[in-house]
Amino acid sequence: MSTPIGVGIVGVNAERGWAADAHVPALRALPGYRLAALSTTRQESAEAAGRAFGVPLTFANHVDLVAHPEVQLVVVTVKVPHHREIVDVALAAGKDVYCEWPLGRGLADARAMVDRAADRGVRTLVGLQPRVSPTVLRVRELIADGYLGTVLSTTMVGSSRTGGTVDRGNAYTLERRNAAGMLDIAAAHSLDAMAFVLGDFRDLSAVLDTRRPAIGVDETGEILTKTAPDQLGVVGRLASGVTAAVHFREGHHGGTGFLWEINGTHGTLQLRAEGGHPGHFPLTLAGSRGGEPLAVLPPPQVAASETPELAALRGTPARNVARMYEAFDRDRKTGSRDAPDFAQALAPHRLIATIERAAASGERATVDRGWPGHHPDA
Numbered sequence: 400m401s402t403p404i405g406v407g408i409v410g411v412n413a414e415r416g417w418a419a420d421a422h423v424p425a426l427r428a429l430p431g432y433r434l435a436a437l438s439t440t441r442q443e444s445a446e447a448a449g450r451a452f453g454v455p456l457t458f459a460n461h462v463d464l465v466a467h468p469e470v471q472l473v474v475v476t477v478k479v480p481h482h483r484e485i486v487d488v489a490l491a492a493g494k495d496v497y498c499e500w501p502l503g504r505g506l507a508d509a510r511a512m513v514d515r516a517a518d519r520g521v522r523t524l525v526g527l528q529p530r531v532s533p534t535v536l537r538v539r540e541l542i543a544d545g546y547l548g549t550v551l552s553t554t555m556v557g558s559s560r561t562g563g564t565v566d567r568g569n570a571y572t573l574e575r576r577n578a579a580g581m582l583d584i585a586a587a588h589s590l591d592a593m594a595f596v597l598g599d600f601r602d603l604s605a606v607l608d609t610r611r612p613a614i615g616v617d618e619t620g621e622i623l624t625k626t627a628p629d630q631l632g633v634v635g636r637l638a639s640g641v642t643a644a645v646h647f648r649e650g651h652h653g654g655t656g657f658l659w660e661i662n663g664t665h666g667t668l669q670l671r672a673e674g675g676h677p678g679h680f681p682l683t684l685a686g687s688r689g690g691e692p693l694a695v696l697p698p699p700q701v702a703a704s705e706t707p708e709l710a711a712l713r714g715t716p717a718r719n720v721a722r723m724y725e726a727f728d729r730d731r732k733t734g735s736r737d738a739p740d741f742a743q744a745l746a747p748h749r750l751i752a753t754i755e756r757a758a759a760s761g762e763r764a765t766v767d768r769g770w771p772g773h774h775p776d777a
Contacts, residue, residue: 401431401732403430403431403432403433404431404432404433404471404472404728404731405433405435405436405469405470405471405472406426406432406433406434406435406436406470406471406472406474407435407436407437407438407456407464407465407467407469407470407472407473407474408422408423408434408436408437408438408474408476409438409461409464409473409474409475409476409477409485410438410439410475410476410477410478411423411437411438411439411445411448411452411476412439412444412448413444413447413448413450413451413452414451416476416568417476417499417716418474418476419448419451419452420715420716420717421715421716421717421720422474422476422717422720423452423717424712424715424717424721425712425717425718425720425721425723425724426721426724427708428706428708428709428711428712428717428721429708429709429721429724429725429728431724431725431728432472432724432728434452434453434454435454435456435467435469435470436454436456436457436458436464436467436469436470437449437452437454437456437457437458437464438457438458438459438460438461438463438464439459440459440460441459442457442458442459445457445458445459456469461473461485461488461489462488465485465488465489465492465494466492470494471494471495472494472495472496472497473485473489473494473495473496473497474496474497475489475496475497475498475499476499478571478577478579479501479503479504479577479578479579479583480504480571480577480578480579482498482499482501482502482503482504482508482512483503483504483508483511483512486498486512486515487512487515490512490515490516490519490521491519493519493521494521495521495522495523495524496516496521496522496523496524496741497523497524497525497526497723497724497727498512498523498524498525498526498741499525499526500525500526500527500584500587500588500744500747501578501579501583501584501587501744501748502525502741502744502748503578503748504576504577504578505578505748505751505752506745506748506749506751506752509741509744509745509748510745512741513741513742513744513745516740516741516742517742522727522730522731522740523740523741523742524723524727524738524739524740525739525740525741525743525744526678526720526723527588527591527678527739527743527744527747528588528678528679528719528720528722528723529588529589529591529592529595529676529677529678529719530591530592530595530739531719531722531723531725531726531737531738532592532677532678532682532719532722533698533699533701533722534670534677534682534683534684534699535592535595535596535670535677535682536699536701537684537696537699537700537701538596538661538668538670538684539595539596541668541686542596542597542661542663542668545665546663546665546666546668546686546688547661547662547663547664547665547666547667547668548663548664548665548666549663549664550597550639550641550661550662550663551641551642551662551663551664552641552642552643552644552661552662553593553597553637553641553642553643553644553659553660553661553662554643554644554645554658554659554660554662555589555590555593555643555644555645555646555658555659555660556645556646556647556655556657556658556659557585557586557589557645557646557647557648557656557657557658557675557676558585558647558648558649558651558654558655558656558657558674558675559580559581559584559585559586559629559647559648559649559675560581560629560649560650561649561650561651561652562650562652563611563613563614563615563650564614564615564616564617565614565615565616565617565623566616566617566618567616567617567618567619570616570623572584572627573614573623573624573625573626573627574625574626574627575626575627575628576626577627579627580627580628580629581627581628581629581631581647581648581649582607582627582628582631582647582751582754583751584676585647585675585676586631586645586647586676587747587750587751588676588677588678588679589645589647589657589659589676589677589678590633590645590747590750591746591747591750592659592677592678593643593645593659594746594747594750596661597637597639597641597643597661598637598638598639598641599637599638599746599750599766599768600635600636600637600638600643600750600753600766601635601636601637601638601765601766602635602636602763602764602765602766603633603634603635603636603643603753603754603757603763603764603766604633604634604635604757604762604763604764605631605632605633605634605753605754605755605757605758605764606630606631606632606633606758607628607630607631607754607755607758608628608629608630609625609626609627609628609629609630610629610630610650611625611629611649611650612624612625612626613625629648629649629650630647630648630649631645631646631647631648631754632645632646633645633646633754647675655671656671656672656673656674656675656680657670657671657672657673657674657675657676657677657680657682658670658671659671659677665688665689666686666687666688666689667686667687667693668684668685668686669684669685669686669693670682670683670684671683671685678719679716681713681714683695684696709721709722709725723738723739726738749766749767749768750766752767753765753766753767
């Protein structure tokens with residue numbers, strides 16, 4: 400039996416946050432991993448997290464965590480503007496890295512991180528969780544098996560923050576330059592799932608608007624100016640010829656959380672979730688063929704093979720994160736390539752850049768497929 404991978408998480412709160420809600424329970428459910436170390440920006444908060452999660456090694460900075468010999472995999476769950484700085488330290492130390500999505504603050508950051516990882520020859524993982532969702536994988540399988548016949552079109556509606564306030568910890572997401580708003584999180588995760596199932600966009604037209612620019616801070620009542628877009632409309636053509644229409648929005652109440660419909664010559668598939676995107680919220684899958692009414696389809700077969708520990712995470716944000724770690728461990732042992740790495744993160748980063756370019760110009764834009772010297776799998 401192989402030795403579990405020692406994991407160090409950078410950016411953990413003892414009571415709340417993505418690391419506490421998703422990464423810690425995911426790692427606890429998998430025998431191939433051992434939670435070895437935690438770091439925050441203050442020793443007091445690091446020790447509090449260590450006590451909460453039973454982790455003895457705690458640090459007040461990421462440099463010491465990365466350097467510790469018990470850490471083989473560095474997991475970066477801090478705010479997006481700090482991703483590149485911490486990833487660079489881990490790569491310089493020759494450590495494998497799991498970085499949450501977005502990889503960096505835009506395409507230039509992402510390209511630099513991909514090149515650095517390739518130069519260092521380390522294994523990388525990026526948090527594009529919908530790619531390992533059993534439901535998304537089932538949709539991909541059904542389409543490959545001809546369930547829809549020829550795919551003709553696809554429509555997606557998603558959401559992000561509702562209401563006119565934000566908690567203090569997430570106020571940074573209001574600034575476009577921080578790359579952590581609706582476009583970069585909810586929409587990007589969902590568009591990446593679309594590309595994973597149906598293929599990349601070839602060209603598109605886009606609208607980006609900020610319809611609610613004044614947002615209050617829950618704890619203080621302060622009013623902040625939001626520069627990140629809260630409305631996204633995309634109409635385009637995939638490389639396969641499929642017509643795609645996408646709308647993501649903030650500020651709605653009581654409407655659709657997430658809906659993705661795929662239409663073909665023989666039928667329709669429809670995915671729904673209560674919340675904004677398929678990486679965070681549980682999905683239901685319905686299908687219709689030959690004029691039959693839409694009906695919920697059985698759970699994916701892969702769900703039946705999950706261990707009891709993994710099955711216990713169903714319906715939580717930790718489930719797909721655990722499946723990411725599981726795929727990464729399998730790739731490490733067998734040479735498979737099921738877990739999305741840094742190079743694969745370039746495609747959604749390029750798509751975001753294309754959407755911004757099309758929206759700014761008001762003209763249809765072709766999606767850039769690479770650059771001189773780009774990685775063939777990107």
